[in-house]
Amino acid sequence: MTSEHGSDSKAPKQIANVMNETRVFPPSGEFSRNASIGSMQAYESIYNHSIADTEKFWESQAREHLHWFEPFTKTLDWQEPFAQWFLGGKTNVSYNCLDAHVQAGRGDRVAFHWEGEPGDTRTITYAELTKEVSRFASALSKLGIQKGDRVSIYMPMVPELPVAMLACARIGAIHSVIFGGFSAEAIADRNNDAQAKLVITADGGWRRGKLLALKQTVDEALAKSPSVEHCIVLRRAGNETKMHAGRDLWWHELTANQPDDFPAVALDSEDPLFILYTSGSTGKPKGIKHTTAGYNLYAKRTFEWVFDHKPDQDIFWCTADCGWITGHSYIVYGPLSAGATQVLYEGAPNWPAEDRFWELIEKYKVTILYTAPTAIRAFIKWGDHHVEKHDLSSLRLLGSVGEGINPEAWMWYYNKIGGGRCPIVDTWWQTETGGIMMSPLPGAIACKPGSCTKPLPGIIPRVLHADLTDVGTNEGGMLCIEKPWPGMLRGVWGDDERFNETYWKRVPHMYLTGDNARCDEDGYYWIMGRIDDVINVSGHRLSTIEIESALVSHPSVAEAAAVGRPDEIKGQGIAVFVTLKNHAPDESIRDELKKHVRKEIGALAVPDEIRFTTMLPKTRSGKIMRRLLRDIASGKQSVQDTSTLEDFSVLAKLRGDEEG
Numbered sequence: 001m002t003s004e005h006g007s008d009s010k011a012p013k014q015i016a017n018v019m020n021e022t023r024v025f026p027p028s029g030e031f032s033r034n035a036s037i038g039s040m041q042a043y044e045s046i047y048n049h050s051i052a053d054t055e056k057f058w059e060s061q062a063r064e065h066l067h068w069f070e071p072f073t074k075t076l077d078w079q080e081p082f083a084q085w086f087l088g089g090k091t092n093v094s095y096n097c098l099d100a101h102v103q104a105g106r107g108d109r110v111a112f113h114w115e116g117e118p119g120d121t122r123t124i125t126y127a128e129l130t131k132e133v134s135r136f137a138s139a140l141s142k143l144g145i146q147k148g149d150r151v152s153i154y155m156p157m158v159p160e161l162p163v164a165m166l167a168c169a170r171i172g173a174i175h176s177v178i179f180g181g182f183s184a185e186a187i188a189d190r191n192n193d194a195q196a197k198l199v200i201t202a203d204g205g206w207r208r209g210k211l212l213a214l215k216q217t218v219d220e221a222l223a224k225s226p227s228v229e230h231c232i233v234l235r236r237a238g239n240e241t242k243m244h245a246g247r248d249l250w251w252h253e254l255t256a257n258q259p260d261d262f263p264a265v266a267l268d269s270e271d272p273l274f275i276l277y278t279s280g281s282t283g284k285p286k287g288i289k290h291t292t293a294g295y296n297l298y299a300k301r302t303f304e305w306v307f308d309h310k311p312d313q314d315i316f317w318c319t320a321d322c323g324w325i326t327g328h329s330y331i332v333y334g335p336l337s338a339g340a341t342q343v344l345y346e347g348a349p350n351w352p353a354e355d356r357f358w359e360l361i362e363k364y365k366v367t368i369l370y371t372a373p374t375a376i377r378a379f380i381k382w383g384d385h386h387v388e389k390h391d392l393s394s395l396r397l398l399g400s401v402g403e404g405i406n407p408e409a410w411m412w413y414y415n416k417i418g419g420g421r422c423p424i425v426d427t428w429w430q431t432e433t434g435g436i437m438m439s440p441l442p443g444a445i446a447c448k449p450g451s452c453t454k455p456l457p458g459i460i461p462r463v464l465h466a467d468l469t470d471v472g473t474n475e476g477g478m479l480c481i482e483k484p485w486p487g488m489l490r491g492v493w494g495d496d497e498r499f500n501e502t503y504w505k506r507v508p509h510m511y512l513t514g515d516n517a518r519c520d521e522d523g524y525y526w527i528m529g530r531i532d533d534v535i536n537v538s539g540h541r542l543s544t545i546e547i548e549s550a551l552v553s554h555p556s557v558a559e560a561a562a563v564g565r566p567d568e569i570k571g572q573g574i575a576v577f578v579t580l581k582n583h584a585p586d587e588s589i590r591d592e593l594k595k596h597v598r599k600e601i602g603a604l605a606v607p608d609e610i611r612f613t614t615m616l617p618k619t620r621s622g623k624i625m626r627r628l629l630r631d632i633a634s635g636k637q638s639v640q641d642t643s644t645l646e647d648f649s650v651l652a653k654l655r656g657d658e659e660g
């Protein structure tokens with residue numbers, strides 16, 4: 001088996017750096033004065049202290065910032081690549097997110113201002129959320145769900161989604177949230193990999209005015225998920241829903257007579273909290289495993305540092321879906337641990353009109369907005385007039401996540417949304433890292449558009465050449481992390497071998513991120529894209545092989561190759577090259593293949609472009625020449641295009657020895 005980030009030994013040693021951005025935006029004096037870390041000296045002093053003795057640093061953070069039923073006795077046990085943090089301690093993430101605030105007299109503080117896409121709203125305080133989570137945790141427990149059981153959650157962005165996550169955390173069940181856009185096939189794969197016992201879903205949800213019949217998709221998945229015993233269904237959209245007697249249960253019936261003071265179970269620091277599936281460069285999604293105390297601490301502290309969070313003043317809005325890591329760490333676990341008041345929104349940014357986000361910011365007086373570059377690019381395209389209709393003066397800080405933000409989109413975000421007064425925290429991190437790893441601390445570190453700037457406390461990045469020597473200033477290379485940190489993944493569910501191969505084998509004694517980066521003369525980091533065959537569509541990771549496998553599972557497809565190509569809105573679009581077996585290359589098969597991918601993986605993986613070819617260009621050793629295909633898909637290299645059919649035979653011969 002080779003590493004997922006297997007090197008291309010013939011690739012040039014250096015990675016070209018084409019970006020030359022020199023603008024610098026320091027925070028205003030007023031912002032810095034009010035910030036908890038308000039100067040470069042303050043950042044440097046915390047950072048230097050944190051890395052002088054990382055274990056000691058995290059030990060004191062954990063003692064101070066989490067509630068412990070029993071204190072831990074050992075900070076770190078590091079049997080590379082397996083880390084265990086805060087051993088001997090007992091805590092509960094749901095307690096830290098809920099009870100801790102109620103106990104401290106903050107029960108009346110609003111946790112969520114929720115807004116459904118159709119315009120229905122709910123305001124939920126910490127005390128109410130605690131009760132709701134208690135009732136649902138009690139119901140789960142009576143249903144026989146125990147510590148360590150896996151629970152899949154497939155829901156729209158309604159308050160019951162965080163409630164379901166927190167209820168699992170309260171009893172020590174391990175949740176696996178599956179984004180509501182995934183197909184029945186994808187749900188079944190995840191259920192089976194995790195051997196889930198229970199699925200929690202809703203009758204339907206709203207997206208761009210359309211009803212998504214979630215339960216119907218789950219029914220299809222459950223036909224292929226033998227481990228699942230029960231399915232709990234929330235009534236959200238009111239659409240007609242078939243219930244299977246004995247298996248399916250309504251949320252409202254189940255919770256009707258449950259106690260609202262069901263206690264949080266004292267769990268071990270390393271008890272698993274959740275699995276979240278993400279794409280790697282093989283066809284099978286990997287279940288990234290996070291555990292209790294370390295993840296909770298990391299999500300909480302990074303939230304407080306990066307967003308300079310002020311519990312009594314800020315209204316925080318992260319526009320991600322709870323189905324992604326950003327929703328886990330910066331809607332549910334980080335902000336709730338920190339006692340934040342948040343906006344939670346169910347629907348699309350352009351429903352009923354393209355100003356929905358700006359309307360919500362004005363309505364709830366949002367002070368911190370955390371969104372993704374793909375959304376920002378869409379806003380730019382939709383036009384400034386949608387923004388100008390609204391008063392956005394409540395905003396004081398902006399954030400970006402999921403992919404690099406190009407400098408022009410950064411400038412638009414800064415000027416149009418932030419009114420030139422809000423710093424932008426460009427946060428670099430991954431599902432695997434559990435929380436933000438590099439980002440400006442907004443009161444301290446001046447921003448450079450397109451750079452995620454500097455590492456957070458306790459994090460030591462290193463950039464290496466393929467031969468494992470350190471790169472020089474402004475030279476691109478593989479981004480690695482030198483020491484374990486509390487939020488790091490603890491493994492790939494059921495696959496230690498893959499965990500080791502993917503993240504630890506290629507570079508000894510370091511975590512390999514899979515991204516390329518460079519560090520400039522000011523010590524600012526610039527992310528330069530992936531090392532592996534993972535493409536980033538609208539901030540979501542998809543592996544090319546997953547898409548290819550889906551295509552090849554269609555009876556008319558002989559072979560397929562998927563590559564990313566630049567896309568104005570989505571960052572990267574998906575182009576696929578397909579050879580057919582028994583079908584003419586025409587529009588009907590093109591549509592059919594798109595539908596097929598939608599069914600196999602979900603809408604986000606549907607190719608933007610399908611090109612047919614008699615053969616795929618390959619090296620002599622039989623590897624698909626992806627670099628060539630990428631160039632063709634992005635228009636950098638042309639081919640003799642015989643209208644619908646492309647012939648690579650000549651090009652393949654010409655380039656046969658170039659790719660490894």
Ligand code: WTA
Binds near residue numbers: 326401402428527
């Ligand atoms: C990319 C999302 C540049 C990167 C939190 C990473 C970024 C992958 C940034 C993880 C950023 C995320 N600048 N690239 N600020 N943030 N990425 O697991 O390639 O969905 O490895 O986690 O997104 O995606 P994931």
